[in-house]
Amino acid sequence: MDAVIIGIDVSKDRLDVAVRPDGETFSVSRTGGGIDELIERLKLCAIKLVAIEATGGFETVVAAGLAGAGLPVVVVNPAQVRAFAQALGKRAKTDPIDAAVIAHFAEATNPQVRPLPDATTQLLAELVARRRQIVEMIAAESQRARHISAARLKKSIARLRKALEKELAELDDDISDHVRGSPAWAEKEDLLASVPGIGPTIARTLIAELPELGSLDRRQIAALAGLAPWTRQSGKWRGKSFIGGGRSSVRRVLFMGALVAARFNPVFKQFRDRLVAAGKPKLVAIIAVARKLLTILNAILRDRRPWQPKVA
Numbered sequence: 480m481d482a483v484i485i486g487i488d489v490s491k492d493r494l495d496v497a498v499r500p501d502g503e504t505f506s507v508s509r510t511g512g513g514i515d516e517l518i519e520r521l522k523l524c525a526i527k528l529v530a531i532e533a534t535g536g537f538e539t540v541v542a543a544g545l546a547g548a549g550l551p552v553v554v555v556n557p558a559q560v561r562a563f564a565q566a567l568g569k570r571a572k573t574d575p576i577d578a579a580v581i582a583h584f585a586e587a588t589n590p591q592v593r594p595l596p597d598a599t600t601q602l603l604a605e606l607v608a609r610r611r612q613i614v615e616m617i618a619a620e621s622q623r624a625r626h627i628s629a630a631r632l633k634k635s636i637a638r639l640r641k642a643l644e645k646e647l648a649e650l651d652d653d654i655s656d657h658v659r660g661s662p663a664w665a666e667k668e669d670l671l672a673s674v675p676g677i678g679p680t681i682a683r684t685l686i687a688e689l690p691e692l693g694s695l696d697r698r699q700i701a702a703l704a705g706l707a708p709w710t711r712q713s714g715k716w717r718g719k720s721f722i723g724g725g726r727s728s729v730r731r732v733l734f735m736g737a738l739v740a741a742r743f744n745p746v747f748k749q750f751r752d753r754l755v756a757a758g759k760p761k762l763v764a765i766i767a768v769a770r771k772l773l774t775i776l777n778a779i780l781r782d783r784r785p786w787q788p789k790v791a
Contacts, residue, residue, distance in 0.1 A: 482527035486582025489531060489538045497578035498524075499586050504578060509537065514544040521550060528592065530555050530585035532577070539601070551592045553585070560584050596690060603657050603664075604687040610650045610680075611728065617643050658683055666783075667693075671776055673785035676740030676747065684732045685776065693780025700777045705730045706770045730769075737769035746788050747772065 484499040489509065494517060497504045505520075507513035521529065529545055529552045531538045538554060546552045560577075563584045596604060617640060624636045658664045664686055671682035685692055691703060701707040704726055740747040747768050754764040779786060 483524045484527055484582050484586045485521060485529040486578045486580070486585060487529065487531045487541065488577040488581060489534045489541055491537060494541060495578040497582045499579075499582045502579075509541065511544075514541060518545060518548045518550070521545070522548070526550055528553060528585050528589070530581050530590070532557050532560055532581050553590045553592050555581065555584065555590060559588075563587070593691065599657075599661070600687065600690055603654070603683070606650060606654050606657060607684050607687040608728070610647065610654065611684075613643055613647045613650060617647065654683055655679070658686065667780060670779050670783065670785055674740070674772070674776065674779070675744040675786070676736045676772070677776070678736075681732045681736045685729065688726055689729045692777055695777070697774045697777060700773060701770055703729075704733060704773055706733065706766065706773060733769045733773055734765065737765050737772050740772055741765060741768050 486497040486499070488495040488497075492509055493506050494509050494513065495504065495506050496517065507517045529550050531542050531545075531552065531554050533554050533556065542552050542554055560581055564577075564580045567580070567583070620636050620640050620643070624633060627633060627636075658668055667686050668679065668682045671677050671685060672679065689700075689704065692700060695703070698707065737747070741751040741764075742748065750771060751764045751768050754767055755761060759767070775786075
């Protein structure tokens with residue numbers, strides 16, 4: 480019997496399901512009853528993989544329900560699915576077609592199934608994401624304040640900024656309580672923060688949004704963070720390598736950590752200076768620092784040993 484691959488397109492109200500290789504499609508409601516019905520149907524098949532496209536959070540409950548029932552679930556990147564659809568020449572967009580493309584994508588790429596975050600890890604990830612949103616709103620209001628002259632509007636911005644800063648402080652307290660209340664997470668935070676350039680915000684973002692840190696090899700963890708270089712070459716032609724994909728929120732905080740480490744951590748400063756002296760653009764050098772930083776953080780959690788300059 481052929482291994483069955485399931486593709487699920489998630490919308491606000493329903494789940495469109497496609498089955499490979501037999502091509503069957505069906506829909507269920509995105510409710511507790513609908514998910515239970517889906518689980519019962521899938522348990523009758525020899526399921527190899529259930530692929531769900533990330534859709535702004537609608538997929539979370541579905542993925543958790545299926546994984547909790549023991550089904551092999553993976554949440555796939557929508558940008559990769561769209562690129563795959565374009566490569567197949569599928570320009571039409573309907574929910575059944577999307578579900579079929581997701582199933583075909585999963586069959587072709589065989590993405591690795593990883594355990595989904597538990598409820599406490601999911602809550603921390605949501606707190607960290609909300610903190611990031613608040614910081615972005617504060618920055619946006621500060622930018623607006625530079626371009627207006629009306630006193631009344633400046634006061635409006637000041638009031639909103641004050642409220643956002645209060646909310647940010649409360650979120651920081653919640654995140655701190657959440658992390659320090661878990662001995663395992665507190666140990667991870669202390670290990671990560673032992674590296675010069677890694678503060679509480681970066682450490683907590685990594686704990687929440689890169690829980691695989693310490694359990695994968697350096698190439699796998701770099702790919703998850705979107706820091707693995709993509710090489711472009713054909714015959715004798717060789718284009719510039721670039722990075723992309725992965726978890727953009729993780730990549731952003733690692734980039735900020737790399738900027739700090741390249742200034743104040745002698746090991747990373749020497750590494751950056753050596754690359755620049757060899758003719759690498761400064762941005763490329765910082766990306767290399769971020770990748771090296773991630774590799775070291777991965778080893779620190781794997782070995783449960785704090786930062787030691789000699790390991791770099």
